[in-house]
Amino acid sequence: GESVGLHLPTLSVQEGDNSIINCAYSNSASDYFIWYKQESGKGPQFIIDIRSNMDKRQGQRVTVLLNKTVKHLSLQIAATQPGDSAVYFCAENPGDFQKLVFGTGTRLLVSP
Amino acid sequence: KAGVTQTPRYLIKTRGQQVTLSCSPISGHRSVSWYQQTPGQGLQFLFEYFSETQRNKGNFPGRFSGRQFSNSRSEMNVSTLELGDSALYLCASSFRDLGTEAFFGQGTRLTVV
Numbered sequence: 001g002e003s004v005g006l007h008l009p010t011l012s013v014q015e016g017d018n019s020i021i022n023c024a025y026s027n028s029a030s031d032y033f034i035w036y037k038q039e040s041g042k043g044p045q046f047i048i049d050i051r052s053n054m055d056k057r058q059g060q061r062v063t064v065l066l067n068k069t070v071k072h073l074s075l076q077i078a079a080t081q082p083g084d085s086a087v088y089f090c091a092e093n094p095g096d097f098q099k100l101v102f103g104t105g106t107r108l109l110v111s112p
Numbered sequence: 113k114a115g116v117t118q119t120p121r122y123l124i125k126t127r128g129q130q131v132t133l134s135c136s137p138i139s140g141h142r143s144v145s146w147y148q149q150t151p152g153q154g155l156q157f158l159f160e161y162f163s164e165t166q167r168n169k170g171n172f173p174g175r176f177s178g179r180q181f182s183n184s185r186s187e188m189n190v191s192t193l194e195l196g197d198s199a200l201y202l203c204a205s206s207f208r209d210l211g212t213e214a215f216f217g218q219g220t221r222l223t224v225v
Contacts, residue, residue: 032211043116043202043216044155051211089155097167098143098206098214102155 012109019077021106023090028071032093034100035064035075039086047075047088077108085110114139116205116217124223130191133220137184137205143167144186145214146178149200158201161186193224 013019025033031052036044050057050064050073057064063076073090087107091100117136125131137144146158157170161180178188184205190197200221204214 034214036216041218043118043218046213046215049213091155093211095211097162098145098160098204098211099157099168099170100145100147100155100204100214101157102147104154 009104010107010109012111013080015080015082015110015112017080019080019084019108019110021075021077021088021090021108023073023075023103025071025073025090025092025101025103027092027094027101028068030092030094030101033064033066033073034091034093035062035073036089036091037084037086038089038105044089080108080110082110082112084108116203116215118201118203118217118220120220121218122221122223124225125193127193127195127224129193130189131193131222132187132189133201133203133222135186135188135203135205135217137186137203138207138215141205141207141215142184143206143208143214144180144184145204145206146186146188147202147204148172149202149219150198155202158188190222195224198222198224 034049035047038044048059061078065074087105089105090103119134143162145160149155160168164180175191180186200219202219204216206214
């Protein structure tokens with residue numbers, strides 16, 4: 001069935017470090033992927049997206065990498081700040097209109 | 113531009129009751145999707161509406177239903193509430209009907225007692 005999984009449930013980093021959050025997806029037909037950040041008590045916040053015809057996309061302090069061969073997605077956050085502490089979800093669009101399949105989430109803890 | 117607005121933010125209901133949650137999408141967005149978020153199951157897709165038509169439905173019982181109005185606002189209804197329906201219900205809106213950014217509201221926290 002459809003599943004999007006994460007390798008690490010919790011990632012602890014020091015302020016200023018670069019963070020890498022990984023995600024595996026199972027549906028090879030998926031052509032659109034999104035990373036979300038969710039802070040306590042809030043809804044998921046859109047961070048960055050990537051389509052399957054790209055391998056890499058950069059935003060402000062964030063980079064998403066897509067490896068379709070091994071069905072792997074990663075989110076890199078440069079110079080991680082305490083405000084980046086949150087749960088990060090990857091989401092996959094398997095082509096069912098706007099349906100998103102979410103990963104289990106990785107909690108990022110940033111220490112000052 | 114205002115974001116996705118969900119009302120109410122918090123709700124406490126008794127088992128067996130029904131509940132209606134509301135979602136107002138970003139202006140101009142015609143697609144509205146609903147998700148249930150629980151600690152055990154994570155974020156799970158409920159259904160999606162586009163131009164008042166349900167385009168897709170997740171694996172939830174028929175007690176979960178929804179609709180979309182001509183102004184793109186959407187409601188979801190849960191009948192005969194069960195304890196396991198306690199969750200954060202999230203609404204997301206998108207401009208188009210396939211593979212574009214989906215923006216979420218703050219959610220409605222439903223507690224069933």
